Amino acid sequence: MAAVSDLVAELDRLSRLAATPLLAALAGSTILILLVRNWRIALPALIVQYVVVGIMLARVIPPGVALIKPMAGALVCLALSVAAQRADNQRASRGESVAVERITHVSWRSVPAQVLLRAIATALVLTAAFGATIRFPLPGNARELGLGAYVLVASGILLIAAAPEVLNVGVGLLMFISGVELGYTPLEPSISVSVLLGFMTLLVGFAIAYLTLADGGVLLEQIKVELPMRTLRSRNMAIQSKRDE
């Protein structure tokens, strides 16, 4: 209990900081997630983002309630990292490239072009978010939360639209939900909504963790069921192609 009350006190202290460093941390973590789509970098950045979102929420709701967000976020990131690691182990056993290899052996042929493209898209999205904050400010007195909300919602949608892997799309979805929470909480600072949105983060996070496992081919039960079907399907396709010939 003492640890939780210490955390609440710390969150309360941090929430009194100026808005600029908080927004810079939020933008920094968002840019990192958008540019480097490697879970070993993206998930720590997502935890930082959850902490910043929690601090920003503590400016408009009681810090004890705002603490739910970083706590839920940390749990979700833990679940996602376990799922991603298991998926990577499965990929490694199949001889496919895994996250840690992509960090230690950077492919200098393809990475610069990919990062440049993502950087341009990120710059456009962040500019649009900044413009939207000025042109269409969200109601409520906390303008910095409005900017944070626009940044997270826009970046989340970009990631959902552009990333092919389940984990990255899921991270985009979680960013989108965080952005919605940042935008909505100043309008209705109710404890029940904050609690339910925190619960929502957990539920969506666990669903994404399950899908990450599935994407990596970890759901072992499936292999027993699906493998004969695949063999059968390929056999049937072979019969069909022979018939066509």
Add this chain to the structure above:
Amino acid sequence: MIPASLLIIIVPLAAAVPAYILRRWRVIEVIIAALACSFIVGLLARPVDSTLNISVFTISTSAPVNLLGRVLAVRPTDHLPLLLLFAIALVFFLLSLIVAQGWTFVPLGLVILALVSIGLLIRPFVFAALAFEAAAAVAAIMIQAERSGQESTRGAMRYLIVTSLALPAFLGAGYAITLASNITDPALQAGAYNPPAILLGIGLGLLFGALPLFTWTHSVARDAPPLTTAFLATVSIGAVTFFFLSLKQDFTWVRDSADISSICNLFGIAMLLFGGILGWAQRSFGRVLACGISVEIGSTLLLLNHNNPLSVEAIAFSTAARALSLGVLAIGMALIREQAGSDEFSMIGGLGRRQVWGTLAIAVGGLSLAGLPGTIGFVSRWTTARVLGQTDLEILVLTLLAGASVGAGVVRGLAALYGTANVMSARSTSSAIQRRTAVAIVATTALLIVLGITPGITAPVTKAIAENYTYYR
């Protein structure tokens, strides 16, 4: 005194735990789910404002329960829709005995049932939107089931994303309503209700999945076990439909809003066109099923635009008809997938002669979904036509053509099933299992036909659902 609203949430959630633990014994798992659903159906079959004594417990059907400071209560308008949804779920759980739908189907189906019930019972509606979002997160796991591999997660992710996109619309609408209700000048207030109406319309459209090029229907129908797709298209979509009706009942500005009407029309016509144009040309039963669902969503949205008792009756009847048609079609598809490893028309040649019962289920379920006379689907189309024909003949023709297009897709698939043999059977089933499958399919297809010939059997329920809503009077 125990409030029924609490039991409606707790019983399915509690049943989900043993159903999950005993998931390897499908019969026991289904019995648990069926008992839970039957209990709730029995509870809701009692009159509104009644009490039921079981041993030392007294259950009140209308008593409210407090959850996080919000009141959950079974209101007269929600009473029969909830009964209908639990009855549909009961049928689906029983149907899952015929072909396995993955470990997720029964336990997570019960959780989804509890969450969508919260969505119908809780007010204000912002919390209902959160409940539907939670149900979507659970549904994503249900859609994925036990499948693995790249590209296998597309359906689950699409469903989760589309539903999540609806969340800010509902939260924004909730805030805008608070602002509008604080305005005292009636003229200004009427204008102030425009933004929440637009947001609400968009949010509901997204919950229905009515985004033609980004809808979940095709990807879910391709990836999910067929009965899971049918479950989501009836239980989840049905809950959203009755949620929409309860909003119309609660707020004058919702039923009078031209913006909501335009959004429903736009999404409804778009989904009808989408399903109708693509339905006949599909190359797998999964995609035909998806087109059928698109057409159903489109016609439901168009029906929701009408404020009369016949439209509510048509909505209630079409929800039940859709459940039966999709359920039977899904069972047929599952049997075909089990045998051929696919439901692509090019992969199922000659299977019609070997998988007679699966073919029968596809023929009757699919053609009922298309609205073939003599089936329950035709009665649904007929009641829909009676409502739509009152105001817009073009939309009526569009609805009928879209149904016919889905029917053409089903017929093409049936032709493929009886085409040149190119399938090796996956496994032979024992004669006892075949007999059980045959009995179940014959019983459900007979039900589709009997209800199609004598639709009056369901009339008391659909009429009672319509009578409980008073907004059109």
